[in-house]
Amino acid sequence: MTAMDYSGKHVVVTGGATGVGAGLLEVLAELGAPEVTVLDLREPTGTHTTFIETNLSQRDAIDAAVARINGPIAALFNNAGVADTSQRDIVLAVNLLAPIYLTDALLPRIEKGGAVVTTASIAGMAWPQRLPQHLELLAQEGWDAKAKWLDGRDLGTETYSFTKESMQVWTMRDAARLRGHEVRINSVCPSPIDTPLVKDFFETMGDDAMNFSIDTAGRMVTGREVAMLLAYLGSPAATFVSGQNIDIDNGMVASLKTGTASFKKA
Numbered sequence: 001m002t003a004m005d006y007s008g009k010h011v012v013v014t015g016g017a018t019g020v021g022a023g024l025l026e027v028l029a030e031l032g033a034p035e036v037t038v039l040d041l042r043e044p045t046g047t048h049t050t051f052i053e054t055n056l057s058q059r060d061a062i063d064a065a066v067a068r069i070n071g072p073i074a075a076l077f078n079n080a081g082v083a084d085t086s087q088r089d090i091v092l093a094v095n096l097l098a099p100i101y102l103t104d105a106l107l108p109r110i111e112k113g114g115a116v117v118t119t120a121s122i123a124g125m126a127w128p129q130r131l132p133q134h135l136e137l138l139a140q141e142g143w144d145a146k147a148k149w150l151d152g153r154d155l156g157t158e159t160y161s162f163t164k165e166s167m168q169v170w171t172m173r174d175a176a177r178l179r180g181h182e183v184r185i186n187s188v189c190p191s192p193i194d195t196p197l198v199k200d201f202f203e204t205m206g207d208d209a210m211n212f213s214i215d216t217a218g219r220m221v222t223g224r225e226v227a228m229l230l231a232y233l234g235s236p237a238a239t240f241v242s243g244q245n246i247d248i249d250n251g252m253v254a255s256l257k258t259g260t261a262s263f264k265k266a
């Protein structure tokens, strides 16, 4: 068995219809995954064995999907996401509440040595500014308590960025808990990706910020490039890698952190 071999494995992917998720289905097929279950609003055209039509903004829909997913699961990819072009409640539910809820629901079915991998974003890079709030939110038990904590609260940044910050903090915070189950947890944090969603970010974040990111990185990252990193983190090749948020941005965030690139608003 090669390190990134998925043969004999059951993998669950959210948001597999387009963009990064579609790229992931392609990569998983190349790596020999025989069983791929996709949760999405729309049926993917890429290779999969089971499609469960699921609106991830609704807890009941996730419960219904979970009831249809058999274990053992080798890797869960929390990839579905929406931009701030969607309503605040939908963004909070799909990008933040759903990945945590789905992970907790499926954890007993994830095999030892398995992995949870989330598609976060460099948009969540400012999490240290709000770490106490994120930890307080994550300490709320269950969907309803977290939703109540979020309800009407000033998040201190755009809703989308807040959700991606939370995904990064959750990835770090819950590594200890998942270690107890012998399951790893990591996220990938892409710069702008060449997917259908990127036009929404031009709308919500503005041309200056988006073009700065794309120009500093050199270009947009492709969905397939992000998918290859996801697949690595979900595979035994990444054994002992956990609690990590890995930027996939051609060094853009590293340049910001070290002052070798800086964003000045026009």
Ligand SMILES: NC(=O)c1ccc[n+]([C@@H]2O[C@H](COP(=O)([O-])OP(=O)(O)OC[C@H]3O[C@@H](n4cnc5c(N)ncnc54)[C@H](O)[C@@H]3O)[C@@H](O)[C@H]2O)c1
Binding pocket: 014, 015, 016, 017, 018, 019, 020, 021, 039, 040, 041, 042, 054, 055, 056, 057, 079, 080, 081, 082, 094, 119, 120, 121, 122, 189, 190, 191, 192, 193, 194, 195, 196, 197, 198, 201, 223
């Ligand atoms: N595109 C970018 O520039 C960018 C940058 C950084 C991170 N991301 C993240 O990458 C991930 C994948 O996004 P993408 O760029 O491939 O976008 P995309 O719009 O192509 O894919 C998103 C997928 O999620 C599904 N989805 C959306 N709402 C859903 C819901 N309520 N229930 C179930 N499925 C739903 C869509 O049907 C689609 O298949 C997201 O988490 C996004 O936040 C995107």
